[in-house]
Amino acid sequence: MKLKDVYPLYLNNKAVQPNTDLVVTDKYTGEVAFRTALATPDVIDEAIAGAVRAAEPMAKLASYEKRDVLTHCVGRFQERFDELAYALCVEAGKPIADAEGEVGRLIDTFRIAAEEAVRNYGEVQPLDISPRAKGYMGMWKRVPIGPCSFISPFNFPLNLAAHKIAPAIAIGCPFVMKPASMTPLGAIIMGEVLAECDILPEGAFSILPASRDGADLFTTDERLKLLSFTGSPGVGWDLKAKAGKKKIVLELGGNAAVIVDKDADLDHALARIIFGAFYQSGQSCIGVQRIIIHADIYDKFRDMLVEKTKTLVAGDPKDRNTFIGPMISEKEAARLDGWIQEAIANGAKLLVGGKREGAMLEATLLEEVDRGAKAYREEAFGPLAILSKFTDWDAALAEVNDSKFGLQAGLFTRDLHQVLEAWDHLEVGGVVVNDVSSYRVDNMPYGGVKDSGLGREGIRFAMEDMSEIRNLVIRRV
Numbered sequence: 001m002k003l004k005d006v007y008p009l010y011l012n013n014k015a016v017q018p019n020t021d022l023v024v025t026d027k028y029t030g031e032v033a034f035r036t037a038l039a040t041p042d043v044i045d046e047a048i049a050g051a052v053r054a055a056e057p058m059a060k061l062a063s064y065e066k067r068d069v070l071t072h073c074v075g076r077f078q079e080r081f082d083e084l085a086y087a088l089c090v091e092a093g094k095p096i097a098d099a100e101g102e103v104g105r106l107i108d109t110f111r112i113a114a115e116e117a118v119r120n121y122g123e124v125q126p127l128d129i130s131p132r133a134k135g136y137m138g139m140w141k142r143v144p145i146g147p148c149s150f151i152s153p154f155n156f157p158l159n160l161a162a163h164k165i166a167p168a169i170a171i172g173c174p175f176v177m178k179p180a181s182m183t184p185l186g187a188i189i190m191g192e193v194l195a196e197c198d199i200l201p202e203g204a205f206s207i208l209p210a211s212r213d214g215a216d217l218f219t220t221d222e223r224l225k226l227l228s229f230t231g232s233p234g235v236g237w238d239l240k241a242k243a244g245k246k247k248i249v250l251e252l253g254g255n256a257a258v259i260v261d262k263d264a265d266l267d268h269a270l271a272r273i274i275f276g277a278f279y280q281s282g283q284s285c286i287g288v289q290r291i292i293i294h295a296d297i298y299d300k301f302r303d304m305l306v307e308k309t310k311t312l313v314a315g316d317p318k319d320r321n322t323f324i325g326p327m328i329s330e331k332e333a334a335r336l337d338g339w340i341q342e343a344i345a346n347g348a349k350l351l352v353g354g355k356r357e358g359a360m361l362e363a364t365l366l367e368e369v370d371r372g373a374k375a376y377r378e379e380a381f382g383p384l385a386i387l388s389k390f391t392d393w394d395a396a397l398a399e400v401n402d403s404k405f406g407l408q409a410g411l412f413t414r415d416l417h418q419v420l421e422a423w424d425h426l427e428v429g430g431v432v433v434n435d436v437s438s439y440r441v442d443n444m445p446y447g448g449v450k451d452s453g454l455g456r457e458g459i460r461f462a463m464e465d466m467s468e469i470r471n472l473v474i475r476r477v
Helices: 041-060 063-079 081-092 096-116 159-171 185-194 233-242 266-282 298-310 330-345 393-401 416-425 459-465
Strands: 009-011 014-016 022-025 032-036 123-126 136-144 148-151 175-178 205-207 226-230 247-251 256-260 288-294 349-352 364-367 384-390 408-412 430-433 467-475
Touching (some): 009 041, 009 185, 041 136, 041 175, 041 205, 063 159, 063 185, 096 159, 096 459, 148 159, 159 175, 159 185, 159 226, 159 459, 185 205, 226 233, 226 459, 256 266, 256 393, 266 288, 266 298, 266 384, 266 408, 288 298, 288 393, 298 349, 330 349, 330 364, 330 384, 384 393, 393 416, 416 430, 459 467
Parallel strands (some): 148 175, 148 226, 175 205, 226 247, 256 408, 408 430
Antiparallel strands (some): 009 014, 009 205, 022 032, 123 136, 136 467, 349 364
């Protein structure tokens, strides 16, 4: 399979090729993979103006019309499955099995949105709660918030873009999207498929690769009513400060922990933790970074983790035997490698891995890491996991909470009381039992607390963020 040499951007539903200024590389070979257009501030302004014009006709689309658009996308993504997976493999360096998994999730996300498009319910509410309100009744419905701005990241170029695009169509909001400049092709292909839907009014969508310096309008323009950003905490909180009066949804970083209790099924926990820590080279905000193991099983489970990690195949992501591909850039690999070496210099013990060649960084396990080390305290966003031990369940929960992040946590235990204690006390957006923190189903409420963000994704919950409640009060006389 081969990608095209040049791809357009999508401006007000139409393919436009004003330039070929954005060069995207194959993340494994480093060679130029393709070029695409780069949106200038004038183009972004035109797209926002188009979204404003499209707001009313988008809001008037019938539920079945929005469903039909999303169903069309599901069918076309299924037809283009191999192309989408290969594009991910090239532009993101994602092993082909992981790439195929993400295409499957893209399809799931649009299918869920098609179902939710016809389930935008309101409520009838009795208001006669006191004598003064006798004879009054109320009802409310959700209406689209209006033009939305979306900024998506490089690590899940398809599905994290889909978690913004699909609910926007389902609720009836026009949008402008800035995909990550290192991985824009997935969103561009989504734009190509959406452009096939004549029922969408002009201005319903624009897919605009843009440089960070030229993309301020995505955040600051007052015509936009919502900004949904997925990316790093530093950038996300800065965008929030600049966004003005618009609603903000932030899905930011993590430093996820899993607890492995002494009653856990260790073979199951091993398979899931290896996956959670190292799939797509650990470049997931809910990837397993901290593994907290009961002291009674610590030595045994540590040895199991080390032996399994040694078997992981690293190399060309296009090879089906590859589990560890390149990180998104050599710069990012060098950054994490520096954190690993710094931790080792300050007393951490290297159990396996720890070597880097270009953008390839070995799957790495450390123990005895100082809690002040960057490798422990910050978001690794790469193939690194840190082991520690516990004897007291409450202390293990406190260790999970010892982070400025709070996205998701995993528990491997058979004790229901401990599960409920964790659900009550862990400062995270989600607790996953007998699986890893990196598990996500695309219809569930997903998001975090503390530095991990604001708001929730998951189609129904994103639709709530992209809408406003409009109340109606009736007096019966």
